[in-house]
Every structure is written in C-alpha cells, then in structure tokens.
Amino acid sequence: MNSLRNRIKSALTLLNFWFLLFLVTTQAQQAEFSITSILSEIEAYKPYNRNEYPLGLYKETIEKKNAEFAEKQLALLNDLNKTDLTETELISCELLRFKLQNEVDEFRYKMYLNPIQADQGFHLNLNYRVKPILSYDDAKQYLNMLNAIPDYVDQHLVLIKKGIDEGLSQPKVIFNGYESTYDTHIVSDYSLSSFYGPLKELPISLNTAQRDSITLAGQQIIMDKVVPAFKKIKTFFETDYIPNTRTSIGVSDTPKGLDFYQNRINYYTTTTEYSADDIHNIGLSEVSRIKAEMNAIIDEVNFKGTFSEFLSFLRTDPQFYAKTGDELLMQARDIAKRIDAELPKFFKTLPRRPYGVIKVPDAIAPKYTAGRYSGPSSDTQPGFYLVNTYKLESRSLYTLPSLTAHEAVPGHHLQGSLNKELGDSIPNFRRNMYLSAYGEGWALYTEFLGNELGIYRTPYEHFGKLTYEMWRACRLVVDTGIHAKGWSREEVVAYMTENTALSIHEINTETDRYISWPGQAISYKIGEIKIRELRKRAEEALGNKFNIRDFHEIILEQGTVTLPILERRINAYINHTK
Template sequence: MRKFALLAATALIATTTSITPTLAQTSPAAEQSQASANLASIIADYENWAAEQDPWTAGAEGNRDALSRLPDISREGELARRAPLTRFRDRLATINPDALSADERLNHTLLSRSVGLDLERLDLDQNRFAFNSEGGPEAMAGYLAGATRIATADDAEAWLLRLGALAGYYDAALANARRGIETGMVQPRIIVDRVVTSTTAAAAFTLENDPLMRPMATRPPSISEAAWADLTGRARGIIVEQIVPVRQRWATFMTDEYLPASPVEPGAIGLGQRPGGREAYAFFARWYTTTEMTPDEIHALGLSEVARIRAQMQEEMAAAGWTGSFADFLTYLRTDPQFYVTTRDEMMMHARDIAKRADDQLPALFNTLPRLPYGVRPVPEEIEANYTTGRYNPGSSVNGIAGAYMVNTSALDQRGLYELPALTLHEAVPGHHLQIALQQELGDLPWFRRNGDATAFVEGWGLYSEFLGYEMGIYRTPYERFGRLSYEMWRACRLVADTGIHWMGWNIEQARACFRDNSALSELNIQTELERYISWPGQALAYKIGELTILRARRRAEEALGDDFNVRRFHDAVLLGGPVPMNVLEQRIDAWIATERERAE
C-alpha cells in the first residue's frame, strides 16, 4: 500500500497554492486537464496531512513514523486543524466539478463532504466526552497493545515511542474531561460508575499483568537475547516511571472530580439534556447515518421496523412449535440450558465452527475476496466486563496482523447460542472482516476513500451480512433464525432508544422496554448496549439506515434485471468503491444496473 511522507501541515499548504485559469482563457480540454491536475494536487496534500493527524490508519499501512505516535486529542490540537481544513475546503471550491471525469467528480464530492463535516464537528468540542462506557485512555491503550505486533527491532523501538507518548495522551484526556465538567458536557452517573471501576483496575496493574507488555511477550528471532532484554527493560521503565503515575492521576480524577459532577437524575442521561446537546445530536444523526434524516424521522422508522420484524418473529416461533405467548418464548430462550455453554472453550469452538462454515460459502456470493485472513479470538479478560458480546478489530497485511473477530466469553449464561450465527456473520465474514479487509486492499482508490468514515456503510454492511446468512445456509434451526431476527430487532430498537434517550429525553427504563419486550437479548447484553448508546450518541443509528439502503438497492436491481441479476457482481458494485454515504451508494447501484442492462443486451 502507498506510504505517505508526513510533512508539516503549514509547509503543505504553503507550497501547493495554484491558480485555475478562467473559462475565457482556456479550451474545454485545457480546463479539464487543469481541473484534474488541481484536484490531484489537493488530494495528495490532504492525504499527507490526514495521515499525520491519524497515526492509527497511517501506522496500519506501514508508516514507521506513524507507528511511533499517538493522535493529538487536545483541544489545542483539534482547533489547529481548522486552518488547514478551511484551506482545503476553499481550494476544492475553486474547481468546477463539470470539468472533471465521473471518477474525479466523485472524489471531489466525497472529499468536499468530508472536509465540510470535519469543520462543522470542530465547533462541537466532542472530545469533552473523554471516555465512553468501555473506558477512556486505558481502554484505548489496551486495544492498541492487542493490535501491535513486534517482529523487528524497529517495531520494538516504535512501540517504545508510543508508550512514551501515552502519558501525554492521558493528560490531554484529563484536560478534555475537566473542560466537559466546566461546560456541563459530562457523562451521566450510570456510565461514570462503570468506568470508575475499570480505571481503578487499570491503576492497579502490575508488570506481570499489564496489557502494555503483551507486544513484548515473545522475543522475535530477529532480535538477540541481549537486545531483547534491553528493549523489555526500557518498556518496563516507561510503564513504571511514566504510565503508572498518570493512570493513578486519571483514576483519582475520575473518582474525586468527575463522579461528583456527573448527573444522577433519571432524565438526565441524554445528550439533549446538555448545553448545546440537541444541536450536537442532530449533527451526529447526520454524521453517522450519512443522510439528512432528522431524529424524529429516524425514531418513526425505528418504530415501523419493530412492528415489521415482530411479525416475522411470530412465524419462526410457530416453526419452532411454540404455542405459548411471545413473552414466554423470550423467557424460554433466555433461560433454557440447551441454548448456553458453560466454558469459554466451548463458546470459542462454536464461534470458530460458524466462521468456517461461513468461509465455505463466500465464493458463491462474492467475486472479489480479501487476501488478509482473520482469526477468532476471545475478548481479553481485563476488559470483558464492559465489552459488547462481539467485535471486529481490523488487521494490517503490511504489519503482519490478521483481522480479529473478538468473542466475549464472560457471563456465558447471558450469551445464547441462537444469536451466535448472526453475530459471527456480522463481525467476521461476510461482514466486517470481508468489507474492511477488502477496503484496505483497494489500491486503485485514493487513500482518503479507502479509509473513509461512513459508519452507515460499514455497519449497514455488517447487518446486511446477517441477512445473507439465509442464502449461505448458516441458520439451521428456527431458534437460530429467531436469533437472527432478534439481532435485527436489536438494531431497530437502537433507532427508537437512541433517539428516545438523546432527543426525546427518555430515561433508561423507557429505552430498555423496546429491547426487553421485542428481542431475546439477555439482561446483561441489554444493559451493556444501553450504556453504550448513552455514552456514544448517534452511532447506534447507522446500522439500520445502512442495511435498509443496501437491501433497497438490491431489490431495485433484482426487479430491474430479473434473471440477469448476478449477486456476485452486485456485491462488487457495493464494495469495490469503498465506504460511501448512502446517497452515493444508491447512485452507484443505479449506474451499475444500467451497465448490467447493457451487458445483457
């Protein structure tokens, strides 16, 4: 993959100013050539600048300097991005889109949208929420350690530099959280209570159980024993001298300053109850769904989806031979021992079996598959209590790291096996791993498009992949089909609950009702998910909006093409342009339908 020289943003802007000829001075061909050149220059400059701002992504693509850094999350660092973003916006505005090719016009549209939204988001001061229900800097550090592979001395040196930057990251998060207290933008007590527990536990780590030592657990053959002893000794020194004190400061701050400032009123859990919160939530609704839907429209859509899915669930209950009530069937699924395992190894065995069955069916549905493999791994025990039931962590082919389907193996009496097929399809294949790994390998696309932030596309694809389980033969019993519908109901209830909490002022019990009464999710999963939505406003809206868009586009293609519809080519049309907003995806599929018609003639 392409590597980027990480130049200073000021130098980039100073050296890339260009003058576009007026239409009166140039022919159409010359104007097109100049517009193309100007756009290419802007994209190159933007990508160099963005890679410097985002060492996560740049490091995953092999940038050695990025692997040694952490992002600047301070308010000062965030505000410093306004000037370069404004200059990119203004440069893009000088280009006449009509003078560009179709591909260039799309690049211009997507980059203009990204820059504009980033500028708009700066005013929200989003980093005042310095943590969510899964934690703050301690959670980020643990994730980073798990995604770091050391194969050479250079890898180890890069990791040591990142460790050295971690204390500054903690301090910036602490300053952000203090600013949140000062401005009334604080997480509610229900979230803070949970995070105080995890920060206190992190402050008590010893070198023997510290997740930050995991990348150095095994000496690579390329490093001598003496050199490895030096490297591990330096890592221990950084942790003891720099990270342990700042972890303790963070834990003390959370207990002594943040906890007393967090609201405890039942109706004060939503963003809409914070100063400027309604405006912020309306923005997040647009950001995560990539649409112009209002929170009220999203709420109404959620209610209609709940009703539709509930009718399908009744059909699967009948297929299972159940003659009792819906509520009793949910109780049966949540409590009968046949639906649960008792050991962590059993849970991992079931997850791996489903994943391999899914692998076996991919060629029937996909022309293009990623080269990067994935593994099925347990969620680390030190974070599993606050973690969702499953997750996908992207890999990096250039750094030798496979993608990871993470399975939560705690509280096994709360994790029904009837849900596991849908979870696996969503997080592994054909869901997040297939889509994200393939996205990483789209070398013909600009870097900013390969790494585009279109949550509705990514999460919509994951939910659509659960639907594909029917065509793949993954759901083998009425219980597993009901589990899949329960997972779809979960995402429909997200639309209802997220807007209810953050827009309509609901308390947690009002939000809980949708999940409790309409899905087979366990009490633990419902609580974990509700806390996630409370602490991360708007993200939960992306899944259903994206899935419905993809399904709508597919049905339109099936109706238009009839027997000439080819699902493998359809999936190429969806995936090979990278993650895009929903309106762009629909336009792409409409263009693909026209091409397929020509192919069939």
C-alpha cells in the same frame, strides 16, 4: 482587399481554434492538478511532530488548527472544476467533502472535550497499542509509546475538565462498573500489566544485549510511568469527573444538544434525509414487522406461552449457552468456516487477507459487546473477529451465526479487507475511511444474506437472526427516544427487554452505549434498509438479468461510500444492465 480580409479571417479562425484548445486543455489540467494538489496537501498536513508525540497531540489549539485546515480544503474543493473528472475522482471529491465537513462540525460542537464513551475512551484506546513486537525498531517504538502515556493522559484530562465546566460530560449513569477500565492496569508488579505482554515474547532476531535493554527499560517504564498514569486516571474519574457528570441522559440536555443530535443523525446516515421523528417512526414500523416474523417462529416450535415468556426461555435455558469460553470460540470458528465455503456463489471478488477468531481481551471484556471485528494494523497481520467469552450465560449460541456473519464474513472482514485492497485505485484517505451507514449497513445486510448462505440451520437460529435485526430496529426507537424525546434509562431497558431476546447484561451494556454515543446506533438499520431497498429495486427492474454477484460487486467495488453515492451507483447499474 478581399484577399487580405480572407487571410485575416483565416488567421483569426486559426487563432480562435488554438485559444479554445488551450483553454480546454488548461481547464482539464487544472482540474487534474487541483484534485491531486488538494489530496497531496491533506496527506502532507502534520499539525505536530509525530515522533515527539507518538500517541498524538490533544490540545484545543491543535483541534482549532485542524478545523481551520479542513475549512480551507473545503473551500478549494468547492471551487474545483469537476467537469472532466472520472467517476472515481468524483466519488473521492464527494467523500472528501463529507469527511472535511465532519471535522469542522466536530470542532464546532466541541466533541474533543468529551472523549469518553461507555465502552470506549481515550484510556481504553491504549489497549489497542498492545501488539506483538516483530523487530528491534518495533521494540523501540513500543517503548516510546509507553513513555508517551503520561503526557497523553494529562492532555486528555485538561480537555475533559474543560468539558465539565462547559456542560459537556457523559451522564453519570453509564459509569457503573467503569472502574474496571482503569483498575486492571494498576498493578503491583510489571509482569501483571497487559502492557508487558509484548515484552515477554521478543523476536529471536534481537541479540542478548538488545533483549536485556528493551526488557529492563519496559519494566521500569511500566512501573514508573504507566501505572502512575492509570492511578491519575482513577483519581480523576472518581474524584473530579464522575461526581460532576450530568444526571440527565439525553444529549438534548447539553448546550446546542438538539442541533448536535441532528448533526449526528446526518453524519451517521450520511444524508440530510431524516429527522429524529423520521428515524423513530421507521423504528416503530420495523419493530412491528419483525415481531410478526418472530411470533411465526414461536408458533413453529410449538412454544406454549407469551412472547415475553419465550424470550425468558431463551435467556435462561442452558441449551442455548456454551459451557466454556473455548466451546463458544469453537462454535464461532465452525460457523465462520461454513460461511467461507459459500462465499464464491455470492461474490465475484474475495479478500486476500485472512482473519482469525479470538476472544475479547479480559481487560476490556466486562464493558465490551458480544463481538467485534478488529482490522489488521499492518500488512503482516490478519484481521480478527473477537468473541466475548465474559459472562457466558449472556452469550447465546442461537445468535452466533448472525454475529459471525456480521463481524467476520461476509460482513466487516470481507468489506473492510476489500476496501484496503483497492490500493492505488483510490486516494489514501479512502482506504481507511469508515462510514457506519455503509459499513454497519452492509454488515447487517449480510445477516439477512445469511438466509441464502444457509447458516441458519434451526428455527432458533432463524429467531436469533430476527433477534439481532430486532435489536437494530429497536435502536432506531431508543436512540431517538433518549436524545430527542426525553426517555429515561429505565424506559430504554424496558423497551429492549420487551422486544429483544438479548440478555439483561447485554441490554444494560448496549443502553449505556446508546446514551454515550448519540446517533451511531441508528446507522446499522438505516444502512441495511437502504441496501435491501436497492436490491429489491434491482431485482424488480432486471428480472432474470439480475445477478447477485454483480450486485454485490457494485456495492463493494468503490469501497466505503455514502448512501446517496451508493444509490446512484445501483441506479446506473440497473440502467446499464437492462
């Protein structure tokens, strides 16, 4: 009997072992399968035929469908067993949750009914479709894109009209000079259209028949479809839209406005840590700190006058401005190459992709910022640092080192290129993901890093760095002032004029941007404050073990992340290095 009991006991023990092994193995396989299947389903999701709609399909039914799909994936993600996932997989889960939740939020707050900003918009996005044609297939795709413009415009006008009816419009005040965004495309001859540019320089691989057919088709489409579409945009804006836009400037005056603004604060800071009051007070504190540093430089250059008079001197003295657009571009290129030479001292990994320095296209320059980075659209193209040569009297040379560090290297080009070069080590959605608290926070941090890079060679260039930092600090004050505290446009302009050395033209274009894009402007300074805080924490904790190249590697090696993820990674780096 005892022998039988022992055999039964042994059999049960063995069975229990195999059951537990099966359970553990199955759970691990399910976790692996689940994260893979969620990502696969997202990448396979196509709510419309992209060949039929090369510019996209913009309808409320599609927006609803997208939001419902995002909610479904969120539910799957929340149920996922994350016990055995790697660090990269856990980060991917957290970033995917953040991305999907924002898609749900954007639908909930009906952001699709207001696809317009002071310097961006559905029609301005078409400018970025004008790119070199490298093959016959490229040429056919370009013509398909031009053919799709009328339908693309009609779809957006339907949504914008509904937005007006529901009280979701941009404020009227941001549309001064807005006619330049569409008038430039209303031409009397196809050769004057910027959309004809790529058709002037077709690749030599095209034979004569192909070249002639593509050119003729492009000419006809531009005059028969593209120009009439922009005429329709002009009529709509000047007759139906602008006269019916709201007179108040704060998003708090729109339906669910304060809730929406808090949602945007959470999105643009990538955390739920801050209220509008918190952001406002941080801004006031930073403005006070930076102004003290600026006053020290004013004393250093022996300027006899007030802070306001010094700013006026910087805005008006010809020594601080280029005489030609080519001179401004030459100075930007020189600074960029000087920075390039210093990068290996501060970074273990540098991007393989090069970048160019070019001027902002004339068609968008009047409402454009001083400079911006444009990432490559394909594997065969570089990134571009765009410098605005419009109104040279508003483009100061003493701020150019800061602008170049921010937009080119070690700012947006370096970070963005490294992100793309992570390749298959991260899911596809992360390769093109952009969170401005991280991306803009990093770019602003690199302006601070410029001190160590040695790019500020005169007291005025140091002041220029502080000017740009002050500009971002002021954003915390004025963005929350506009959208949560009832500030007028005049109050914003006065505050920016009093505290920054930006030109009046830049202050006006920036103010319109803050009004039309609630919350985005706060991301720069909040992100930079966090990165500098983390660096200080690491330096104090590690002492002589701190290595700047290692620190930057930890910041950059997982690509775009939220600030909470970044903080956890730096804390882990500190604990590992001690």
